[in-house]
């Protein structure tokens with residue numbers, strides 16, 4: 001996990017990606033963030049950390065995840081499509097790559113308790129899982145509304161021994177669960193580590209989480225090389241809520257200009273309907289959850305409430321690195337509606353026998369939009385499986401009979 | 402002279418700073434509450450600019466922020482409300498407190514100009530990083546005679562306290578204990594040790610203690626080693642509980658109750 005410090009797309013020595021990033025936190029959080037900032041690189045570069053991290057990713061998570069040539073999907077779109085199967089990770093999504101890494105950091109910092117936020121519940125489950133594995137106390141904040149709409153994951157977290165606390169402030173969804181997790185951290189500054197669930201938050205979180213997720217593109221390179229003789233695809237597609245699976249899928253390709261990076265944002269009912277989470281289409285630069293980034297907000301700088309059929313993409317911001325990739329044009333951002341995502345979710349289920357998470361279905365929905373040619377190679381980061389979304393899919397079964 | 406600077410030149414103990422949220426309980430309550438606080442004897446007043454995501458605040462202030470936003474409060478509206486206060490006999494130092502994003506969206510330079518135009522003396526922006534302040538904002542604030550306040554907590558290292566003290570020119574806001582605003586801080590031996598430890602650093606700025614100060618006992622305990630204290634959530638609760646007609650009298654009684 002060494003990085004070229006000179007890359008214009010990676011974090012600089014001061015914690016920024018161009019104008020985005022930084023650590024905009026109240027003084028109450030400064031010592032916690034400083035402790036992490038001063039130690040994270042040293043810790044994750046230790047051979048013993050690397051050994052334990054790699055071993056858990058192998059024996060516990062089940063890595064490397066397969067890179068699957070989706071023949072029927074490829075035939076349908078007249079190109080070559082590979083699926084990077086993060087849905088086969090233990091707990092059913094890429095989120096666990098990050099929670100394994102962070103819990104190992106937390107242990108080395110001597111922390112006794114873990115706090116986390118969750119939207120769809122995937123990050124909450126991945127956090128509760130590693131806390132059980134390591135014997136640490138686990139508190140997960142989840143918006144009161146999300147608790148109702150993601151019941152199976154709430155039950156999984158409880159089964160795993162975590163305490164799920166409803167976030168009742170503000171709009172009672174992911175943004176507010178994040179606020180509550182930060183408040184918990186403020187109130188418990190010395191013995192608690194905050195496992196943030198995406199490449200968001202104050203520096204060094206976006207960089208640390210991206211490093212843990214970078215295993216996605218590291219594996220893709222060697223698997224593609226093995227299967228096609230070339231380590232670089234023509235397109236890399238991923239969905240972006242906060243952006244952690246995309247950050248991992250893009251990581252080792254950032255400085256390979258021949259790889260077109262495509263990020264799928266949730267347009268909800270349509271970018272201009274007032275029910276959308278398409279951050280780059282609707283947002284402006286500002287500050288959210290400790291970072292300078294692009295976020296959806298009113299003219300007066302109040303954060304607005306996003307909407308998406310997918311709880312994991314229902315977030316008013318994106319990570320600062322993605323804001324930079326958008327601003328520089330290094331990545332293309334496509335807005336995908338609920339309907340396009342459902343189409344793509346049913347299509348993958350019927351063509352390949354894989355039910356994707358609704359989040360992931362947004363990435364798949366980019367396939368008809370990118371104009372990939374027959375001799376080109378497309379990799380889609382299949383960030384998670386769709387079991388958690390069955391209730392939503394089932395409501396639409398008739399339409400796809 | 403800046404009213405805040407003037408205050409601390411003349412008063413070095415038992416200084417009472419009261420916080421309230423602009424546009425709460427009703428949109429146009431900002432100036433009447435400010436006036437009532439001055440009349441009741443508050444030494445300085447901190448007006449909160451409401452924000453959708455106030456991470457450093459506990460439930461009471463969160464709810465007042467939400468209510469104020471629902472009432473239609475904005476940074477621009479606040480400046481309209483504060484227009485002319487100095488001509489109408491408001492002499493108490495006024496600080497604006499808020500999160501950075503609304504200020505950035507309003508425009509930092511325009512914000513400073515408006516502060517100076519209406520007679521605001523200082524600002525508290527808890528999520529403004531020290532290095533960003535030093536690099537980008539310091540000259541602007543100075544040019545518009547705006548004093549800046551930084552927070553210090555029990556976890557802040559002595560070296561960093563000195564750094565904050567070197568850059569602050571309003572006062573140092575001592576957060577009594579780890580937590581968000583409104584947390585019940587009992588002024589125990591730990592807090593006392595932290596306050597006297599901070600006093601021993603011999604800071605160049607005055608110090609005011611905030612978070613969990615709610616009554617005469619906590620005010621007195623907090624002021625023992627410092628220049629004074631800040632009351633926020635307890636005052637917001639009073640505003641919530643008091644009908645408009647009885648408000649001026651209730652504010653009089655509240656301030657007298659805290660600092661007899």
Ligand SMILES: Cc1ncc(COP(=O)(O)O)c(C=O)c1O
Nearest residue numbers: 122198241242243244245312384
């Ligand atoms: C399967 C899946 N994909 C994607 C996401 C979005 O997160 P990120 O953008 O950080 O990858 C989530 C979040 O819950 C998820 O569960």
